[in-house]
Amino acid sequence: MSTAFGPYIREKREALKKQDKRFSLRKVAQRVGIEPSYLSKVERGLPAPLSEEKIRAISVDLGENADLLLALSGKVSADVQEIIRKRPELFTEIIRQMEDLPDNAVLRLVREVRDGKW
Amino acid sequence: MIELKNDHLVFSFPEIHPEASLEIEFQRTLRIPDDGEDYPLPPGLGNFSIRHVDDHAGCLPQTWLERGGVMLPMYQSEAMWINFSSRQIPGHGAQYPFAVKIAAGKINAVTGAPWTDALRADPQDYLVVPDQPWLDGYCVEKGFIRQFVAMPLGDGYSPEAQITGSEETGGLQVSVYPMKRKAFEKRYPKIDEREYPQMMQETLMFSIQSCESPMALGMGGRMRQKIYEDEFDFSDWDRDTSSRCFVHLANSNTWRAITGKTPPTLPPTAKDYSRRGLPWFEYYSENRAVSGSGVLEGLDSVNTLGKKKRKKPLPENDSANPEKIVKILKKKTPYQVREW
Numbered sequence: 001m002s003t004a005f006g007p008y009i010r011e012k013r014e015a016l017k018k019q020d021k022r023f024s025l026r027k028v029a030q031r032v033g034i035e036p037s038y039l040s041k042v043e044r045g046l047p048a049p050l051s052e053e054k055i056r057a058i059s060v061d062l063g064e065n066a067d068l069l070l071a072l073s074g075k076v077s078a079d080v081q082e083i084i085r086k087r088p089e090l091f092t093e094i095i096r097q098m099e100d101l102p103d104n105a106v107l108r109l110v111r112e113v114r115d116g117k118w
Numbered sequence: 119m120i121e122l123k124n125d126h127l128v129f130s131f132p133e134i135h136p137e138a139s140l141e142i143e144f145q146r147t148l149r150i151p152d153d154g155e156d157y158p159l160p161p162g163l164g165n166f167s168i169r170h171v172d173d174h175a176g177c178l179p180q181t182w183l184e185r186g187g188v189m190l191p192m193y194q195s196e197a198m199w200i201n202f203s204s205r206q207i208p209g210h211g212a213q214y215p216f217a218v219k220i221a222a223g224k225i226n227a228v229t230g231a232p233w234t235d236a237l238r239a240d241p242q243d244y245l246v247v248p249d250q251p252w253l254d255g256y257c258v259e260k261g262f263i264r265q266f267v268a269m270p271l272g273d274g275y276s277p278e279a280q281i282t283g284s285e286e287t288g289g290l291q292v293s294v295y296p297m298k299r300k301a302f303e304k305r306y307p308k309i310d311e312r313e314y315p316q317m318m319q320e321t322l323m324f325s326i327q328s329c330e331s332p333m334a335l336g337m338g339g340r341m342r343q344k345i346y347e348d349e350f351d352f353s354d355w356d357r358d359t360s361s362r363c364f365v366h367l368a369n370s371n372t373w374r375a376i377t378g379k380t381p382p383t384l385p386p387t388a389k390d391y392s393r394r395g396l397p398w399f400e401y402y403s404e405n406r407a408v409s410g411s412g413v414l415e416g417l418d419s420v421n422t423l424g425k426k427k428r429k430k431p432l433p434e435n436d437s438a439n440p441e442k443i444v445k446i447l448k449k450k451t452p453y454q455v456r457e458w
Contacts, residue, residue, distance in 0.1 A: 104132060113120040113127065114172060116186030118224070118291070118364050 005073040010043035012062050023062075032057040052078060120361050122188060125168045129216070129294040129361050138214045138296045140247060141203045144168070144190055144365070145455060147254075148385040149197040150265055150339035152421035153437045157341050159199075159254065159399040162455040163385050166190040166198065167377075171366060174376050179332075185289075187364035191373030191381040192268035192333050195420075195432050199254040199266070200290075201455055202247040212306040213248040217348070217355045219293040220245065220253055222266065222335040223278025223285065228257045228345055230277065230413030235362070237295055239352040242408050244295075249346045249405055252456070256337050257345045258417075259410035265338035267420055267432075268367060275336035275424075275431060280417045288334035293362035301354035333367035336420040336431075342400065344407035388438035398440040399456045403448035 016023035029039040032054060041048040050058075055073055059066035070077050084091045098106055121128045131138040145162040168190045171182050182189070192198065200220065204213040217237055219226065224233035229243045237244055245253060255263040256277060269275040271288040279285035370381045385391075392398070424431040446456075 110119070110121055111170075113122055113170065113188055113363055114186040115120075115362055116184050116364070118185040118287070 006043045006045040125165050131296040134296045135299050137207045139205050140216045143201045145199050147197050148388050150388050151437050152339040152419050158443050162457050185364040189366035189368050191368050191370040193370040196268050197265050201252050204248045209308050210306040211309045215297040216247045217244045217295040221291040223276050223287045225277045230411040246348045256414045258415045261344050261407050263341050263343045266335045267338035268333040269336040271332045271334045275420045276334035288332050289367050290365040295355050295360045297354050298356045331369035331372050346405040389436040392438040392440050397442045397444045399444050401446050
């Protein structure tokens, strides 16, 4: 587990807890389905692996982007892995080419609905 | 930029504001009776599936490919409504505003005028989202619309046929204009959101040949729905920036031939729905409504035109008695659908 993940979710959870007590460590752990002591270890960046499913559950609970949390934890989501496995040469090359592109240029690569003549 | 995500059309304008994003979905619903009565808003019964036309190029008419866009399946005489959702912008306590033009058969659904790409202020020919949470049909009178009802293109029931004398376009056309960023930031300055936690909360008081069977949208029964006046300045809209999309309507019975997927069955009738005590909806907002279009008010509904043609275009049209009405106060939450 990457060390960036734990402090990041702790910061987000603590910020939410200031407005809503339901975001205490114990209650978040309960909703996500892990022991509070385990979540505490995760938040402190100690060795405590979490499955993709649990990371997704945390992202939903904290209202964070699941892909971002997976990346912070050193994981790539299973569906993205599957996409790359289908055409590994093409997609790894595309990702390498896009490494230094600004966000707005990357966004242009998404599939757009094509407009025509009407 | 328009993307198709989970059967939603997502209009994004990252060049204007990173969060300027509007989602549009097309909701299945029951057809309200076209019996001279005014009805409340019917429910949302799930969204229509949407596909890129380019994904089925091999079995679509050339005109569809030339127009581009997306397609969705509708049964003959099935109704629909359009749901708009704009994202809440963090730190501003507001949803990003958009001006949205909607036409069917290239006839503007608010004014009855032929399609133009430009926005027009007088008469207002667009909706303002998020003030306008949804659109169920053609605006025929102040505070009243006639429901969008699918009829075969070429049968002459749509406003397109009645106004232009021909019916060759059909489908739905959507064009979206974002508010200028400066105007947005001036109207919705940064706030400390902890002071406004409830700001946007709303209250609930309670075969391939068949590919050549496109649909048009006729005018069904009357419904109480306001088209809200634009309360912003017309100059707030970025009229140099817009995205537009042609939404083709495929006959449901041929959708399977095109996509290999079976569309859902027809919704219940309005009469059966009401008899089971299921809810209808009313939306309350103090915003002013635009005057109805004299052009559209003077047109015949599908049922009236059917009588003139001595045909029965609607398979059933029994009156309904909506008893359970859920009142929704301004404003609906983003992505909220009329459901129970």
